[in-house]
Amino acid sequence: MSDTPIIEVENLTRSFGAVQAVRGVSFRLERGQAVGFIGANGAGKTTAMRILATLDLPSSGRVMVDGYDVLEHPSRVRRVLGWMPDHFRAYPNMDVLDYLDFFARAVGLRGSQLRGRVAEVMDFTDLTPLARRPSDALSKGQTQRLSLARTLLNDPAVLILDEPAAGLDPKARLEFKNLVRLLATQGKSLFISSHILSELAEMCDTMLFIDQGQIVHHGTADSLRYDERAVISVIVRVAGPVEPLKQWVAAQAGLRAREEIRGGVVIEIQSQGEEALRDLLRQLVRDGIAVIEFQRMQQRLEEAFIGILRQQQQSAPVPHPTPPVLT
């Protein structure tokens, strides 16, 4: 396997007339990584992804996929990537097998290769029982599986999935998530866009946040949930009355009772790092507080994202001097 990153984007911009849809985006995606690309509607996700997929032209900047420049080797880039759009409709008067057969031919497969590959992707996406079902009469979940099957036909090294789980019911979403996870474990690089953070958090190793055409944050889901810059909040529940706990917190330096909850208090620690958590629990036990629950509060991902956007709006955007390597 090559050492070059599977996707490398440097200072990518794309303008439509006076509107700048993508502004100086830079990042690198290593092989085998599953990266979520998050942003509100109109943030520039689809534009950036379309450029990656050679469907659109960058106004400036450099985009490499599997070591190939999208401008210099567009056809080679197309060979190594699979693109799944946010929505699509199959053709009328065509069943699932014929649909996949057509795309297998279109990507250059013939004969036994074609037969083998079509059967393989149908098996993988569990479409074999639906082989003779009209392709335009499938449920939304089945349609997305068909779309994924089509994407896998040319055995791409990197999959670009635009809002893959949008509009799916919980069961279909779970099935689809399983397929994506499986692909990740099989070494495929995945670049998945969504505006539903929780969904991406379960599918991706790391996430890239885009707003108004700029990357505003990158990191893992946990780095958002436990923002290191914020104070640590802990839920502490006790056996018996809450009042002694509140008094105890009031007497401690660096602690604050943020709010009272049923059977306990939410305590804010004005210190960072996990040592503070360990020390707090030790002190509580030492001072005889009957702790029955001690839990670090997670920020909801959506709230964290909104927090990032708010911070971004308050301070002038700082472009990444070097492309972030997503780990």
Added chain:
Amino acid sequence: MRISFKSDWLNPMLVRDLRQVLRSRVFTMVFLLLQCGMAFFVVLGVSSSEESEVSSILHTILWGGLIIFYFMLMPAIALSSLVPEFSDNRLDLLKLTQMSARSLMVGKWLSFCAQGAMVAVSLLPYMVLSYYSGGVELGSELGSMAAMLAASSLLIGVCLAVSSMNSRIVRGLLTLVFIFSFFGSFIGLSNVFMGRGGGGIGAFSMPIGNSGYFLAVAILGIIGSAALWLCMEFGAARLAPVSENHDTTQRLLLPLLCMFAFGFLAELDTRGGRTSFMIDGILAPMLVCVLILIVWILIQAMATEPSPYPDTYRFYMRGGAWRRWLGRLVLYPGWPSAVFLILVMTILFLGFGNLLLLQNRTYNFNFPNFFMYCFVIPAGLMFPQVIGVELRRTRLSPSNRYLFIVGICIIVMIGCLLFANVRGGASIQQFYLAFACLLPPNALLLLPTVDWDLPERYFAIGAAVATGLPTIIIGVKRAIQYWPTFTEVERRAAALNEEAKFAKTAPLFEAKVAAPVTTNSGLDKPTH
């Protein structure tokens, strides 16, 4: 599971479309109706005592049905056949395959031809039966059927190309223009060569004994193929991913069209002196049709942005510097080379056209006219792009930008026409109309068509030159300003050529860069 696949070597789009069509209700119904109708009339013919009358009815119904099928139903379906590809991301998915837009268009066209051929073959037994019932010349009928299939396939090509436009109004208008251009020439030509008057389907019957038969078939074949090629390229250009270049291939059609134009021009002037089977009055419209196609290609070229893909320029980097200059001045996709292409075409047309006409001693060379057209033709074609470059920051696509500016020019011209019409006196009317010539596209439309009186004529020419000359200068300047960008992309193209050369000599590298699509990647079946 066992899947039965056949026809691996066929165009994927052809296979897909045929599979779809054979399962569609419309095709099945039409096919069955034709068969039932034909079977009914054959039975009627066999059982009837008045053979010739029934045979005539059968004949009329057969041809009527075929005309409706080949010239109305199939073109109507073709006219909207690319529309669904543009919706629901289908086109994006096709762009990401290894199929080129050209093969996509050709596949679609072949699929329609195959449907037509299927219907024709299924009707052959009835034709043979009607031959036995008398009054029918089978050879002529089969020839007519073949000519009809050929004409229908060209019409379908036209409709397919037009179906790549999003707007229904534009589709309708373009169909009319194309039909006028191609079929006007086609029917006219076939009439000329067959020595027949009139037109319509009779023109497609070609008795082999006719003296002009082979020449007619050859010339019609060449024009038809060129027209079909243009249609396929036109449609492919609309479907293609941004990395594909269809502009240059359209420009390559220009020499052929020029050849025809000069041929018509020369023949028009000799007025049937050299070749007896030419008919006066047919050549002029055909020349207009060819000129329409030439102007269409030039406008397409002007309304295209240069390709940023180095791959497009690799061919020009392989030879000497002449190839690069040929590209920059004529063949590179995009408006900078189209500016020079227009100048080259203007010189070629005015130069050769006048030379051809000068062979005729009765022709008087008019220098003011020659001088005027030298400015008006290139300026009229360049003006929308010269202005359009200034409007680049709008969201309009290059072609829409071009059409938008042409539209504004035409509105100005209509305004001048209206203003001129409400004023009395021919000379005053022409004076107001001459104002419209300040805009080069209007000058291009008005100067050759209005019968100007002398002082107003000079005023109109003055107005046309006053704005035409700066337009050409600015156009050429802008095109030259683009050359550094060309130099950069040429450098990258040359690097790609070097890389490819290296890949040929280093097998390991070759294996890496040109690895075929691999299969059986070992996808583990998930536990659903």
